[in-house]
Amino acid sequence: xxxxxxxxxxxxxxxxxxxxxxxxxxxxxxxxxxxxxxxxxxxxxxxxxxxxxxxxxxxxxxxxxxxxxxxxxxxxxxxxxxxxxxxxxxxxxxxxxxxxxxxxxxxxxxxxxxxxxxxxxxxxxxxxxxxxxxxxxxxxxxxxxxxxxxxx
Amino acid sequence: xxxxxxxxxxxxxxxxxxxxxxxxxxxxxxxxxxxxxxxxxxxxxxxxxxxxxxxxxxxxxxxxxxxxxxxxxxxxxxxxxxxxxxxxxxxxxxxxxxxxxxxxxxxxxxxxxxxxxxxxxxxxxxxxxxxxxxxxxxxxxxxxxxxxxxxx
DNA sequence: AAGTTAATTAATAATCATTATAGTATATTT
DNA sequence: AAATATACTATAATGATTATTAATTAACTT
Numbered sequence: 001x002x003x004x005x006x007x008x009x010x011x012x013x014x015x016x017x018x019x020x021x022x023x024x025x026x027x028x029x030x031x032x033x034x035x036x037x038x039x040x041x042x043x044x045x046x047x048x049x050x051x052x053x054x055x056x057x058x059x060x061x062x063x064x065x066x067x068x069x070x071x072x073x074x075x076x077x078x079x080x081x082x083x084x085x086x087x088x089x090x091x092x093x094x095x096x097x098x099x100x101x102x103x104x105x106x107x108x109x110x111x112x113x114x115x116x117x118x119x120x121x122x123x124x125x126x127x128x129x130x131x132x133x134x135x136x137x138x139x140x141x142x143x144x145x146x147x148x149x150x151x152x
Numbered sequence: 153x154x155x156x157x158x159x160x161x162x163x164x165x166x167x168x169x170x171x172x173x174x175x176x177x178x179x180x181x182x183x184x185x186x187x188x189x190x191x192x193x194x195x196x197x198x199x200x201x202x203x204x205x206x207x208x209x210x211x212x213x214x215x216x217x218x219x220x221x222x223x224x225x226x227x228x229x230x231x232x233x234x235x236x237x238x239x240x241x242x243x244x245x246x247x248x249x250x251x252x253x254x255x256x257x258x259x260x261x262x263x264x265x266x267x268x269x270x271x272x273x274x275x276x277x278x279x280x281x282x283x284x285x286x287x288x289x290x291x292x293x294x295x296x297x298x299x300x301x302x303x304x
Numbered sequence: 305a306a307g308t309t310a311a312t313t314a315a316t317a318a319t320c321a322t323t324a325t326a327g328t329a330t331a332t333t334t
Numbered sequence: 335a336a337a338t339a340t341a342c343t344a345t346a347a348t349g350a351t352t353a354t355t356a357a358t359t360a361a362c363t364t
Contacts, residue, residue, distance in 0.1 A: 026340095027340085027341090028330085028331050028332070028339090028340055028341065029331075029332090030330080030331070030340095030341065030342080032341085032342075033341090048321095049321080049322085050321085062342085062343070063342085063343085064342065064343045064344065065322090065343095065344095066322095066323085066324090066342075066343070066344080066345095067341080067342055067343070069321095069322065069323075070323095070341080070342085071341095076258075082294060083258065085237040085238065085239075085241070086237065087237075088320090088321085088351090089237060089241035089243075089320090089321065089322090089350075089351080090320095090321070091321085091322090101278075101291070103282075103284060103286075106228075106234075106235065106287060112284075114282065116281065118274070118277060118278070118281070119278075122270070122274045125270060126253075126270070126271075126293075129268065129270070130255075130266065132255060132264075132295050132297070132298070133295065133296070133301075134255075134293055134294065134295050135258060135294040135295055135296065136294055139253070139291045139292060139293040140291060140292040140293070141278075141286055141291040141292070142234060142286065142287040142288055143284050143285065143286050143287055144285070144287065145284070146284070149285075178310095179310085179311095180309090180310060180311065180360085180361050180362070181361075181362090182310095182311065182312080182360075182361075183360095184311085184312075185311090201350085201351085202350090214312085214313065214314095215312085215313085216312070216313050216314065217351095218312080218313075218314085218352090218353095219311080219312055219313075221351070221352080222311085222312090240322090240349090240350085241321070241322075241349085241350065241351085242350070243350085243351085
């Protein structure tokens with residue numbers, strides 16, 4: 001597997017950012033890492049680990065699930081991703097975005113985003129109020145989605 | 153085990169509420185259920201399932217873990233509790249309370265509560281804005297706590 | 305107070321997301 | 335282009351949670 005690490009001009013802004021951050025911290029830039037990150041950026045549905053695995057496997061048939069887990073932890077560690085723990089102990093991932101709320105169904109695990117000026121202001125205000133540094137640009141709130149509510 | 157179900161005057165407000173809700177939905181009022189709920193109300197540390205099991209077992213030595221899981225799911229279903237999925241896929245539980253934020257350390261799983269007038273107003277406002285019915289009176293936000301941050 | 309129904313217990317096994325291990329491959333440095 | 339440190343892969347292990355029994359116990363109804 002050949003990666004032209006010295007010429008990153010063909011990559012997207014986000015991927016370039018990842019490459020720089022990996023280099024900066026002494027981690028290696030591998031095609032698996034880039035592909036996993038790109039897939040999460042492209043997928044707006046807050047994919048699960050397994051979904052990411054399935055999708056990236058199409059491009060790299062030998063990809064192992066362990067690598068996906070390892071990469072997701074690494075990217076979370078360097079704060080490019082946040083892990084969302086939903087129902088059934090299944091993790092989902094999302095990249096940093098504009099301030100929003102993740103409304104998480106406790107039954108099926110579906111996540112819907114909600115944005116508003118109020119949310120944005122509140123998050124900014126909160127970051128000022130709190131001494132503790134927060135991760136990401138979102139907070140989470142629980143619901144039972146319409147679909148699940150109908151089914152009882 | 154004798155429970156004077158017709159005289160609930162000696163119970164706390166919260167326990168009375170539980171008893172009423174169980175009756176209303178046709179579930180039986182058992183001392184285990186009351187004890188588990190009371191323990192969660194008394195423990196402000198958002199206990200894990202195993203911690204609840206350990207503590208309530210002191211009062212009911214024959215208590216089984218299965219009962220604890222079953223009861224917690226039941227109380228969550230009737231919306232007296234919310235399940236918090238933290239790190240390592242371990243569930244913690246908390247009762248409905250005044251509006252607050254659970255600031256959850258993604259490393260060690262520790263949860264610290266945060267309350268303010270802003271939080272309260274925002275949550276009220278949010279419930280008006282959203283069509284979806286929310287569970288509980290809190291939302292969750294991620295951090296790495298001071299202790300973990302120091303340890304790297 | 306007896307009958308009915310549901311809950312609890314116990315012991316075990318199954319599930320399934322996640323983590324650990326160890327050998328092989330590859331990115332990066334020189 | 336070789337050296338070396340890290341990453342990747344495959345497999346096995348872990349561990350919280352669920353499921354399955356079946357027997358016992360206890361709550362609730364009339």
